[in-house]
Amino acid sequence: MLLSKRAEMFLPNKWPAYFSKAKGCKVWDLDGKEYTDMCIMGIGTNTLGYGHHEVDAAVLSTVSNGNMSTLNCPEEVYLAEKLIELHPWADMARFARSGGEANAIAVRIARAASGKDKVAICGYHGWHDWYLSANLSDDSSLDGHLLPGLQPKGVPRTLAGTTLPFFYNDLQALEELLRSNPDVGVIKMEVSRNEGPTPGYLEGVRSLANRHGAVLIFDECTSGFRETFGGLHKRYGVEPDMAMFGKALGNGYAITATIGRREVMEAAQSTFISSTFWTERIGPTAALKTLEVMGREKSWETIIDLGQKMKAGWLALATKYDIPIDVFGLDAIPSFSFSGANALAYKTLLTQEMLSEGFLASNVFFSSTAHSEKIFNRYFEALDPIFSKIRKCEQGLDILSLLNGPVCHAGFKRLN
Numbered sequence: 001m002l003l004s005k006r007a008e009m010f011l012p013n014k015w016p017a018y019f020s021k022a023k024g025c026k027v028w029d030l031d032g033k034e035y036t037d038m039c040i041m042g043i044g045t046n047t048l049g050y051g052h053h054e055v056d057a058a059v060l061s062t063v064s065n066g067n068m069s070t071l072n073c074p075e076e077v078y079l080a081e082k083l084i085e086l087h088p089w090a091d092m093a094r095f096a097r098s099g100g101e102a103n104a105i106a107v108r109i110a111r112a113a114s115g116k117d118k119v120a121i122c123g124y125h126g127w128h129d130w131y132l133s134a135n136l137s138d139d140s141s142l143d144g145h146l147l148p149g150l151q152p153k154g155v156p157r158t159l160a161g162t163t164l165p166f167f168y169n170d171l172q173a174l175e176e177l178l179r180s181n182p183d184v185g186v187i188k189m190e191v192s193r194n195e196g197p198t199p200g201y202l203e204g205v206r207s208l209a210n211r212h213g214a215v216l217i218f219d220e221c222t223s224g225f226r227e228t229f230g231g232l233h234k235r236y237g238v239e240p241d242m243a244m245f246g247k248a249l250g251n252g253y254a255i256t257a258t259i260g261r262r263e264v265m266e267a268a269q270s271t272f273i274s275s276t277f278w279t280e281r282i283g284p285t286a287a288l289k290t291l292e293v294m295g296r297e298k299s300w301e302t303i304i305d306l307g308q309k310m311k312a313g314w315l316a317l318a319t320k321y322d323i324p325i326d327v328f329g330l331d332a333i334p335s336f337s338f339s340g341a342n343a344l345a346y347k348t349l350l351t352q353e354m355l356s357e358g359f360l361a362s363n364v365f366f367s368s369t370a371h372s373e374k375i376f377n378r379y380f381e382a383l384d385p386i387f388s389k390i391r392k393c394e395q396g397l398d399i400l401s402l403l404n405g406p407v408c409h410a411g412f413k414r415l416n
Helices: 053-065 075-086 099-114 129-135 171-180 201-212 262-270 282-297 299-320 343-356 373-394
Strands: 019-023 026-029 034-038 092-096 118-122 163-165 184-189 215-220 242-245 256-260 325-328 335-338 359-361
Touching: 034 373, 053 282, 075 092, 075 256, 075 282, 092 099, 092 262, 099 118, 099 129, 099 184, 099 215, 099 242, 099 256, 099 262, 118 129, 118 171, 129 163, 171 184, 171 201, 184 201, 201 215, 256 262, 282 299, 299 325, 299 335, 299 373, 335 343, 343 359, 343 373, 359 373
Parallel strands: 034 359, 118 163, 118 184, 184 215, 215 242
Antiparallel strands: 019 026, 026 034, 092 256, 242 256, 325 335
16 A cells, blocks of 8 residues: 555565554554554654544544534634644645645646646655656656656656656756756755755755746655744745645644645636545644644654754764764654665664564654653664674675565665
8 A cells, every 4th residue: 555664665574564553652563562663653644653642632522523524624724724824925725635635736736827737846746647757768668767666557658758857956957957848837846855955955946936937846745844843944944835744744644735825826726626535524633733732842853853863873883883874864754774785685684683672663763752762772772783793794794694584675766
């Protein structure tokens, strides 16, 4: 159902793919075995931890009062008002339940507003045809550079050339793309993922969008509410025309938002964007309570601090055992990678050994307020001897002799 949750991405044949219970930063498998999640935390959906009591209580109240009816729920209006309060440049909002839907909504509205068909993209924006068409190359393999190894079969080849990728922090390349494609009406990008913007980059993108009559969209489905109370773009002082939020917005409950300037968003009236279950009540209810708790606890400050400690801990172990690694990503979502031909095998060994110590772990960490210093101490105590083993492999020990199964699969490439 989700590439990022497939067992072979972590530990083929050994990863506990299904869960029976989740609370705080603990997950129990179908056999009742408990694990501490030092990994993806629901792919970043739970910054307040699993099963947060206040969010769950709000949802249970909604369930008892009825989740769906012939009439609309007022919570969607309250949520729109809250998101606009947090982002004064925006005037209107549309809601959905998944990130792919929010991205499709934003692109549809932006195309309608600009009157142009082509979209320039930088980052990951879901699975829909409009996005995956960026991977349609001129050769018969249908294997472009955006998603290496994934062939977009089922995506009409007639869409080739309608979505054009550009690389992060290369303003000149984007300017050349826009100059050679005057029918680009949408610039859609993640504010930051693996690296931050160089000075003036986001401001330059904003200026290019203005100059070329393109709608600028910031995809904040991943970055939103992690390093600021709202979109990451608030940190850099650059305002888009539209932005999307998801993942952390409902702390595990399905809700995504597309917000934007009135002159752009009103273009939705001239097209058709509608879905029955976008009107259910649980999503906006969960989002409202999640935002309330976030604002009160300043959750973004906590998860930034935890992520910085994780980065420092990884680097300390790498230095201790003289193992070259690259550490990157937002502070609230730190990642690292091993170097060399055995990188994936080392990652697999880490997951294998940490699993035996009761941790769900890999080379990425979505921090949450449910994590604690005590948990971090146990994590690094368990991780230390694994780095020691990797050092021995660097000195000649066969890494494959330490694995109990196949090497994990690689993910797909990001544009930033």
